[in-house]
Amino acid sequence: MTENAEILTIPSVTLSRHRVVALAYDGLCTFEFGVAVEIFGLPRPEMGERWYRFAVAAVDDGELRATGGIRLMTDGGMALLGEADTIVVPGWRGIDSPVPPALCEALLAAHARGCRIISICSGVFVLAAAGLLNGRQATTHWRYTDQLRARFPRIEVIDDVLYVGAEGVMTSAGSAAGIDLCLHLVREDFGVEAANLVARRLVVSPHRDGGQAQQIVRPVAKARESQRLGQLFDFLHQNLAAGHTVASLAERAGMGHRTFLRRFEDATGKTPARWLLDERLQRATQHLTHSRLSVEQIAELCGFSNASTLRHHFRQQFALSPLQYRKSALAGKKGE
Structure with missing residues (x-):
């Protein structure tokens, strides 16, 4: 099958196209912003007519500069946040840099009306300043977790995850973990097959296991x-x-x-129990991808007491059931 012929019929959670708005600010983190643009802003005709609409909202007045000397044009100001279904905070200009009160108010208002809000890497400090993470779990780059924990004690800071969140507020760890989080949103909105196709275009894995401990x-x-x-x-x-x-x-x-x-x-970087669990789950993914063994057989081969235990830990690690993972992996192999 040629790339041009690879067309997906994808479900949509709404009748209208989902609008993603990414924040832009002076001192913009280029990589984190690029992740949002690549996942949500790049035209993808193979996905059909209901793919995301994408816009960029300026936090600051005047000329905006990004890392590397890039100058940026935006689609409007923070009023765009009032029209968003998802807001992406792509890093922040410095973890000690104050967050404008107007931005905090706009994010709180957006969340109150049901908008989904995510942060990549240091963008978590914007969500924290707005009070969106009080009483919630959150993560960020491992270099910043101690500062986040000290400055915002009402947040449960999770160190060893790529992304975490619930109820419309999600945070990712290091910059590249933003790709994992954004692919997770695609999977939520349009299904496993669509997320798998986007991952294949990016030449990245649809699902990464493990966390940040391996990087310390x-x-x-x-x-x-x-x-x-x-x-x-x-x-x-x-x-x-x-x-x-x-x-x-x-x-x-x-x-x-x-x-x-x-x-x-x-x-x-792990306890023996955690290491064994991760290795067993990794072995399970290999069997799911390269064999026709049942989940029950795979559970026995990988050291799980039964299939239910494997399903429980598998869903916790990958946010998918074993059979959903197998379907996604096989779809990826067909497109290679």
Whole structure:
């Protein structure tokens, strides 16, 4: 099938086209803004007539400059936020830079009428300043989580996720995690197949597992202990379906209980239980993509007590059921 012939019939949550408005401000974060433009603003005729309408709203008066010396023209001012179905806050000019009260008021008013609001990376500080995140979970780039937690104690800051949110307010972690969040919105609005097609155009995975812990610099274990852990990881990869306890793993690694836990987390950024769960889920995605095994069979092969347990953890990790993931993955392979 040629690219021009690849046309999707996509569902729409509304009869009218969904309008996405991205904020622009002096000192605009170019990459984060580009994510919003690429996902929501790029014409996609293969998606049919109900794809997003996209506009850019200026927060500041006068000429707007973006990172890299780019000068920007917008479609209007903050009045555009009153017409938005989704508002994207693509970063912010500095985590200590004040947020204009008028912007806070406009965001609160938009949310009150049912508008969906998302932030990418440091844009979370705009949502926090507006009070939209009080009593909610939120995330941001790992460099900023401590500052966010200290300045806004009413927010439950989640460190090790790519994006998080509910009830129309969502936040993403580091800049590239904005792609994951925006693809999640496409999946919500137009279905798995549409999100998969957009991801394929971007040459990115439709679903990334894991969080930010892998990006944080951690101390390297001593050479001898590293060798022991390396042998342990080889053993675990070959025996994921077996039952494992911290005691049994520490004994196999030749370490005491506390030393093992400390060295394991230094090496992986995770507890043994979290690491095992992530590896089992990753193995499950491989079976879903490359085999015709049932969910029950995959659960047994990957070390889950039953299919229900696999479905529960899978949906928590990927926001999809195993069968939805398989459908998405197979659709991606057909288009390659």
